[in-house]
Amino acid sequence: MNNSFKNTILFLFFIFSSVKAEVINEISIYGLDNISRGTILSYLPYEKGDEIKSEDLQKILDSLKATNFFKDISINFDTNILNIKVLENPTIKFIEFKGYKDDEVLSDELISNLKKNFSVEIGKIYNEKSLKELVDSLLKIYENFGFYNFKLNTKLELDSKNRLGIILDISEGSQALIKSFEIKGNNYFESDDLLDLFEIGEPDFFLINFFTEKDKFDKNLFDAGIEKIKTKYLAQGYLDIHIEKPVVAYSDDYLSISIEINEGKQYFLNNIEFKGDLFNYSQEYLRSFFSDNLNEYFARSSIIKSINSVNKLYLDAGYAFSNSETSFRPTKEDPFKLDLIVDIKADRLIYVNRIVISGNYRTQDDVIRREIKLLEGSRYSQTEFDNSILNIKRLGYFSDVRHSRTRVKNDIDKIDLYLEVDEAKTGEISIGLSHSSGTGGSVNAGIKQSNILGTGNVFNASISNSDAVQEASFYFSDPYFNNSDHQISYGMFTKSLDAANLDTSSYLLDETGFSFGYGIPIDSNSNIDFNSRFSNVDLTCGTSLAEYEASQCSSNYDLDANFSIGYSHNSLNDFYFPTNGNKKSLKATLSLPGSDFKYLLVEGKYRIYEPVLNDSTLKFSSRFNIGAGLDGEDLFFTKRFFEGGASSVRGFDFNSLGTNYPNGKAKGGELSYVSSLGLSSKLDALGIDNKNMRITGFVDAGTISEKYSDVNLSDLRVSSGVEFSWLTPIGPVSVYGAYPIIKKSNDSTETFSFELGTTF
Numbered sequence: 065m066n067n068s069f070k071n072t073i074l075f076l077f078f079i080f081s082s083v084k085a086e087v088i089n090e091i092s093i094y095g096l097d098n099i100s101r102g103t104i105l106s107y108l109p110y111e112k113g114d115e116i117k118s119e120d121l122q123k124i125l126d127s128l129k130a131t132n133f134f135k136d137i138s139i140n141f142d143t144n145i146l147n148i149k150v151l152e153n154p155t156i157k158f159i160e161f162k163g164y165k166d167d168e169v170l171s172d173e174l175i176s177n178l179k180k181n182f183s184v185e186i187g188k189i190y191n192e193k194s195l196k197e198l199v200d201s202l203l204k205i206y207e208n209f210g211f212y213n214f215k216l217n218t219k220l221e222l223d224s225k226n227r228l229g230i231i232l233d234i235s236e237g238s239q240a241l242i243k244s245f246e247i248k249g250n251n252y253f254e255s256d257d258l259l260d261l262f263e264i265g266e267p268d269f270f271l272i273n274f275f276t277e278k279d280k281f282d283k284n285l286f287d288a289g290i291e292k293i294k295t296k297y298l299a300q301g302y303l304d305i306h307i308e309k310p311v312v313a314y315s316d317d318y319l320s321i322s323i324e325i326n327e328g329k330q331y332f333l334n335n336i337e338f339k340g341d342l343f344n345y346s347q348e349y350l351r352s353f354f355s356d357n358l359n360e361y362f363a364r365s366s367i368i369k370s371i372n373s374v375n376k377l378y379l380d381a382g383y384a385f386s387n388s389e390t391s392f393r394p395t396k397e398d399p400f401k402l403d404l405i406v407d408i409k410a411d412r413l414i415y416v417n418r419i420v421i422s423g424n425y426r427t428q429d430d431v432i433r434r435e436i437k438l439l440e441g442s443r444y445s446q447t448e449f450d451n452s453i454l455n456i457k458r459l460g461y462f463s464d465v466r467h468s469r470t471r472v473k474n475d476i477d478k479i480d481l482y483l484e485v486d487e488a489k490t491g492e493i494s495i496g497l498s499h500s501s502g503t504g505g506s507v508n509a510g511i512k513q514s515n516i517l518g519t520g521n522v523f524n525a526s527i528s529n530s531d532a533v534q535e536a537s538f539y540f541s542d543p544y545f546n547n548s549d550h551q552i553s554y555g556m557f558t559k560s561l562d563a564a565n566l567d568t569s570s571y572l573l574d575e576t577g578f579s580f581g582y583g584i585p586i587d588s589n590s591n592i593d594f595n596s597r598f599s600n601v602d603l604t605c606g607t608s609l610a611e612y613e614a615s616q617c618s619s620n621y622d623l624d625a626n627f628s629i630g631y632s633h634n635s636l637n638d639f640y641f642p643t644n645g646n647k648k649s650l651k652a653t654l655s656l657p658g659s660d661f662k663y664l665l666v667e668g669k670y671r672i673y674e675p676v677l678n679d680s681t682l683k684f685s686s687r688f689n690i691g692a693g694l695d696g697e698d699l700f701f702t703k704r705f706f707e708g709g710a711s712s713v714r715g716f717d718f719n720s721l722g723t724n725y726p727n728g729k730a731k732g733g734e735l736s737y738v739s740s741l742g743l744s745s746k747l748d749a750l751g752i753d754n755k756n757m758r759i760t761g762f763v764d765a766g767t768i769s770e771k772y773s774d775v776n777l778s779d780l781r782v783s784s785g786v787e788f789s790w791l792t793p794i795g796p797v798s799v800y801g802a803y804p805i806i807k808k809s810n811d812s813t814e815t816f817s818f819e820l821g822t823t824f
Contacts, residue, residue: 085115089144097226098155099133099189104148107131116141124148132191154190154228157221163234169209170202170234178202190228199232206236208283212314213237242266242279243318249325252300258325261296262289281319286310290323297327301361304328331362334401341386341410350374350406362392362402371406379446384414384469384479414444417478423485427461432483434544435459437588444479451588456485460639463488463756463791488640488791524555535559541581551583551591557599570606570729571617573702575599577624590633593651598625601660603702608727613701621660621700628653636673640791641744641758643681646672655694662694663703680745683760689736690772704732705768708781710817712738713766715783715802717812722768722779728810731770738766742787756791764802782806785815 091112093104107130109123110116121139124146128137133153140147159179164170179185182198199216206214214237221229245265247255259265264286267279290307297305308324336358338350354370357363371388378386387409392402416438421429435455437448449467456465464486472478522541539555561573577599583591601624605617630651636642653665671685693699709718723731742762746755765782769775785802799818804811 085117086141086144088112088114088116088141088146091146091148093148093150095150095152097152099152104128104150110146116146132193133189152189152226154222154226156184156186156188156190157223157227157229158186159184159230159232161232161234163236165236169206169211169236174205184230190230195230202232202234210240210281210319211236211238212240238317240281240314240317240319242281243320245321247323247325250327252302252327252330253296258293258296261292262286264289281312286321293323293325295365298364299366301330301332301363302327303331303362303364329400332401333357333360333362333367334395334398334403336404336406338406338408340388340406340408342408343410345377353377354404367404374406374408376446378408378410379444380448382413382415382443382445383410384444384446385411385471387411412477415478416440416442416444416481417472417475418480419483420480421483421485423462424487426487427485431459431461432456432485434549436483438481449481453483454635454637454645455588456483457638458634458636461488462486463640522553533559533561535561543583549585551581551593553579553581553583553595555579571609571702572604572606574602575624589635590631593628593630593632595628595630596626596656597628598623600624608725608729609701612725616698616700619660623659624661625656625659626653626663627656636671640796641681641756641789642673643675644673646670661700661703662697663691663699664694665689665691665703676743677745680743683742683744684740686739687737691734692772699734701732704734705736706730706732707736707738707766707768708812709814710800713764713781713783714762714785714787714800714817715764715804715813715815716781716807717814720812721766721781723770724810733768733770733772735769735772735775736766738764740764744789758789760787760789761785762787762800762802763805765806780806781811 088110089112091105091108093101096104105111107127109127110120121141125137125139128134128148128150134150135153136151138149140149161170161175178198178201182194182201183191184194184198195218199218202216203214213235215235217233217235219231219233221231223229242265245259245262247258250258262285263278264280264282265278267273268276273279290310293307294305304326305328306326308326311320311322311324313320313322333354336351336354338345338347342350351358353373354367357367357370371390375386375388389407389409391405391407393405395401395403417440419433419436419438419440421432424432436452437455438445438452449469453465453467456462462485466484468482469479470482472480521543522539524539525537527536535558537555537557539553541551541553543549543551545552556578558576559574561571561575577597579595579597581593581595583593585591601621603617603621605613610617628651630649632647632649634645634647636645636647648668648670650668651666653663653667655661655663667687667689669685669687671683674682676682689705691699691703691705706719707713707722708716708720713721719730719732721730722733722736725731740762742760744758744760747757747759761784763782763784765780767775767777767780769779782805783802784805785800787798787800789796789798791797797818799816801816803815804813807813
C-alpha cells in the first residue's frame with residue numbers, strides 16, 4: 065500500500081474511532097473520465113441507505129483496487145456523505161507487435177488471442193499486471209520454439225487524453241536447432257523405436273529435412289513425444305515407468321537433448337474381482353470382457369477398453385450415469401502380479417423424457433425422428449443413441465450433428481436428449497468436365513435433391529451430353545414407404561450412345577425404358593433390394609463391329625428385361641467424409657423370360673475406412689463384376705464391363721482397359737476388378753483449418769478379362785496420384801492428378817480430372 069493509501073486510512077480511523085455506525089445518505093465520486101458512475105457503484109459493497117463503520121472503508125478501498133481501473137483512490141466520509149476520488153488508469157489506444165518474422169510462431173491469430181486472453185485490447189482499461197502477463201507469455205512461447213536469444217522491448221506512449229499506446233518491439237534472434245537427441249536407460253524398447261515417437265529430432269537427410277524441418281525444436285511436440293513414451297510402456301505393463309526431467313542443453317544455436325528413462329518392473333494381470341452393483345451379472349460373465357487380459361502383462365489401454373465394455377453393458381441396460389472405479393492389489397505370491405478390483409456403481413435406471421431436435425430448417429422433424437431408435441418414455445440405451453446419431457449422419461442431409469443429454473430437474477430418473485443439426489446442401493447440381501485424346505470434351509449435368517421438400521425422399525434428374533452419349537433420366541425414391549421402413553423407387557430413362565466416340569467399337573444404341581425397385585431392411589444398417597428394369601433397344605452396328613460381332617449384330621434384339629436382387633450394408637460414420645466403418649453390396653441381375661438379351665451379371669462392392677496416424681483416414685475399396693451369357697449365347701457386347709477413368713483406375717482414359725478389337729477399340733470383358741488404397745487427411749499441415757476439405761494420396765489397380773474363366777495378371781494396370789476433395793456450399797468437388805505406374809505402350813492415359821458432385 066502506498067503512502068497516500070496509508071495516510072487516508074489512518075486519518076479515517078482517527079475520525080471514526082469514536083463513532084459506532086452512520087447511515088450513507090449520499091455517494092459522491094470524483095475524477096471519472098472514461099468509466100461511468102454506474103460501473104463504480106456496481107463494485108461497491110455498500111449503497112445509499114446502508115450503515116457504515118470506520119473499518120468498512122477498507123472493504124470499499126479493496127473492492128475498488130481489485131478492479132484494476134485506477135492508479136490512485138482516496139475515500140472520505142463526512143456528514144453522512146461517502147466521497148470517493150479516483151485517478152483512472154489510461155484506456156488502451158493501440159497495441160502494436162513489431163519486429164517479428166516467424167509467422168509459424170507468432171501468427172495473426174495467436175496475437176489476437178493473446179490480446180483477448182490478457183485483456184490488452186483497444187478500448188480496454190490498461191492494467192500493468194495484464195501487460196506483464198502477456199509479455200511473460202510471449203517469452204515462454206518463443207522459448208518453447210527454441211528462440212533462446214529472444215528479446216522484447218516494451219514502449220508506452222500516453223497522450224493528453226489519458227489514452228495509452230503500447231508497442232511491443234520484438235527481436236527474435238535465431239532459432240536453435242537440434243544437434244543431438246538421445247534416450248538412455250531403456251532396455252525393453254530400442255532407442256530408435258522410442259525416438260520415432262517424436263515428430264522432432266536430429267535432422268533428416270538435408271533434402272528431406274528442408275521440407276520436414278524435423279530439427280526445429282517445438283516444446284509442444286517434445287512433450288507429446290514424452291507422453292507417447294509413457295503410453296507405450298504402460299501398454300506393456302510398466303506401471304512404474306518414470307522419465308527424469310529431460311536435459312535440454314543450449315550452445316551456439318544448437319540443442320543437445322537427453323532423456324533418462326527408469327522403466328521399473330513389468331506387471332501382469334492375475335485376476336479380476338467385481339463388486340458393487342452386479343445385479344444378475346455373474347463374476348464369470350463380467351470377467352469374460354477381460355479374457356484377452358488375464359495372465360498377460362498389465363496393458364493399461366487394453367484394460368481400459370475392457371472396462372469401457374463393462375460400462376457399456378450397464379449403459380445399454382438403462383443405467384445412463386453408471387461408472388466404475390478401479391483399484392489393484394499385488395498378490396501374495398508375486399508383488400508384480402496384480403488383482404484388478406472393479407467397483408461398479410450403476411446409479412439408477414434412466415428413461416428418455418424428451419428428444420429435442422433443432423437446426424433442421426428445411427428437413428421435416430419426423431425425417432430425423434424416424435432415424436432415432438430411442439423413443440420418448442423408453443429406457444435409455446447408449447448403443448441405440450449412438451446408432452441413432454450415425455443413422456442421421458449417414459442420411460447426407462447434414463454437414464454436422466451435435467448431441468447432448470441433460471438430467472431432468474426434479475425428476476432424476478429421466479433425461480432429455482438434445483440433437484442439433486447443420487443443414488447441408490441436399491439440392492445438388494452435378495457437373496463433370498474432362499478431356500482426353502479418345503473422347504474429347506464432355507459435360508455431364510444433373511439436378512439431385514436427396515431431401516426433396518424436407519421429406520427425406522430422393523429426386524434425381526440428369527442429362528449427359530458428349531460426343532459419345534446423350535442421356536436423360538428421372539428417378540424418385542421414398543426410403544420410408546411404410547411403417548416397416550420399406551423403400552420404394554421408380555424411374556424413367558432414355559439414352560443415345562455413339563460408341564465410336566467411347567473408345568469402344570462403333571455402334572449406335574438408342575434405349576428407352578423404366579425401372580421399379582423395392583427395398584426391405586434386415587437390420588439397422590443392412591437392406592435386401594429387389595429391382596426390375598425394362599427397356600426397348602434399337603441397335604445399329606458399325607461396319608467393323610458387324611464384322612467382329614457378326615452374330616450379335618445380325619440378330620434382332622429389341623426388349624431388355626431383367627430382375628435383380630441385392631444386399632447392401634452401410635456402417636460408415638459420415639456421409640461425405642467417413643473416418644470409420646464400411647459399406648458393402650452384392651447384386652445379381654438375371655434377364656427375364658421373354659427378354660431378347662440373355663445374361664447373368666454379378667456385381668460386388670466393398671469400402672472400409674480406418675482412422676490412422678494423426679487425424680488421417682485409411683480407405684480401401686474394391687469391386688468386382690462378373691457376367692455371362694445364357695442359353696448358349698455369349699455375353700452381349702453392350703453388357704460387358706469396361707474400366708478406366710475417374711471412378712475406376714485413375715490415370716487411364718475412360719473405358720480404355722482390357723482387350724482391344726483389331727481396330728484398337730476397347731472390347732470390354734466378362735470380368736473386371738478394381739481396388740484402391742488411399743490415405744486422406746485434413747489440410748491442417750498446410751495451415752488450412754477447414755473440416756470440409758481433404759487431400760488424399762491413392763494407389764489404384766484394376767484389370768479386365770475378356771472371359772471370366774481366363775484371368776491374366778499381365779492385364780493389370782496400376783496408377784498413383786493425389787486427390788483434393790472439398791464439400792462446397794453447392795456440393796462436393798474433387799480434383800485429382802494421377803500417373804500410371806504399370807501400363808502398356810498402347811494404353812490411353814488421362815492424368816487430370818475435375819469433378820463436381822463426387823466425394824472421397
